[in-house]
Amino acid sequence: MHSLIATTDPTGATATAGTNDIFDPAEALHRACDDLELLSELAELFVEHRDQLLTELTEAVAQGNAQRIAEAGHALKGSVGTFTTKRPFDLARQLESTGKEADLLSSARLLAELKDSLMVLESEVHQFLAAQN
Amino acid sequence: MKILVVDDVGYSRHFHTRLLQKFGYQTEIAETGPQALKLLERDLTINVVLTDLMMRDMDGVELFQRSQRISRIVDGRTAEPPAYILMTALRPGNDQSQQKDLDKIRMAKEIGFVDMLFKPIEPESLKATLETIKYASSRTQIDTTSALRKLSETIDNLIREKQHDNAGRFVDEIRQELERLEAFAAQLI
Numbered sequence: 269m270h271s272l273i274a275t276t277d278p279t280g281a282t283a284t285a286g287t288n289d290i291f292d293p294a295e296a297l298h299r300a301c302d303d304l305e306l307l308s309e310l311a312e313l314f315v316e317h318r319d320q321l322l323t324e325l326t327e328a329v330a331q332g333n334a335q336r337i338a339e340a341g342h343a344l345k346g347s348v349g350t351f352t353t354k355r356p357f358d359l360a361r362q363l364e365s366t367g368k369e370a371d372l373l374s375s376a377r378l379l380a381e382l383k384d385s386l387m388v389l390e391s392e393v394h395q396f397l398a399a400q401n
Numbered sequence: 402m403k404i405l406v407v408d409d410v411g412y413s414r415h416f417h418t419r420l421l422q423k424f425g426y427q428t429e430i431a432e433t434g435p436q437a438l439k440l441l442e443r444d445l446t447i448n449v450v451l452t453d454l455m456m457r458d459m460d461g462v463e464l465f466q467r468s469q470r471i472s473r474i475v476d477g478r479t480a481e482p483p484a485y486i487l488m489t490a491l492r493p494g495n496d497q498s499q500q501k502d503l504d505k506i507r508m509a510k511e512i513g514f515v516d517m518l519f520k521p522i523e524p525e526s527l528k529a530t531l532e533t534i535k536y537a538s539s540r541t542q543i544d545t546t547s548a549l550r551k552l553s554e555t556i557d558n559l560i561r562e563k564q565h566d567n568a569g570r571f572v573d574e575i576r577q578e579l580e581r582l583e584a585f586a587a588q589l590i
Contacts, residue, residue: 349490
């Protein structure tokens with residue numbers, strides 16, 4: 269689970285896996301009622317949802333639209349929470365707060381960190397699922 | 402039991418619907434509060450509404466309040482309104498920007514939400530809440546045994562007193578009531 273992998277996402281972020289503060293397999297399985305098939309289904313949906321929301325967040329930060337940052341951060345936090353309540357979840361929560369407080373400088377910084385963290389999360393989720401099959 | 406999931410975030414909607422299906426429940430979905438209201442007006446068999454708090458256009462608390470005005474008359478009787486469960490990712494804290502939303506959570510408890518569940522939801526908590534709702538609704542089952550006993554005693558009295566005319570009228574009245582009950586029972590099949 270801790271192998272080093274570099275991945276790239278459509279919005280240009282790169283990430284390196286190899287940390288245990290990102291994905292929590294036990295928690296993710298628990299939230300999916302120990303159903304691997306359901307977890308796999310949710311993982312696919314999550315990737316789609318994540319890409320959509322990251323695009324929205326990138327645009328919102330560029331436009332300085334604090335409300336949109338808060339809403340998209342909130343939505344992303346919800347989906348990340350299925351897989352982990354560790355770092356990516358915390359970053360999404362912080363990003364939502366910066367939107368509510370209209371702290372756009374912090375929004376931009378957090379978004380960059382979140383993108384990296386989410387790439388690692390996706391990688392670790394897929395590694396976990398592949399290992400179960 | 403049929404459950405309506407209301408959430409304007411597609412992933413969340415899908416996740417909670419799949420959970421409920423895994424627990425064995427029938428589900429309906431709505432993306433927004435207004436859409437949920439339309440569904441609730443059309444479908445009086447929805448027993449539970451699982452709604453997110455923070456949604457654009459209409460939040461979960463407003464959905465609950467507006468849905469109380471929906472007419473629930475079926476065959477001259479009022480159908481039981483659905484039980485409402487609120488979902489939120491908010492947690493009490495010192496962040497003043499959340500104060501308005503936290504006030505809504507407090508209001509939700511006062512106005513009649515059965516439960517408040519914090520995201521990411523614990524599947525066991527959701528399951529337990531739904532079991533509680535199911536149990537509560539089964540406890541309000543009408544006592545038919547006493548009614549049958551009373552009916553039987555009345556028939557005994559009519560026969561003993563040889564009240565033929567009264568018995569004939571009573572037969573017609575029972576027949577009408579039975580037809581009404583059969584029509585209702587047939588809806589559930």
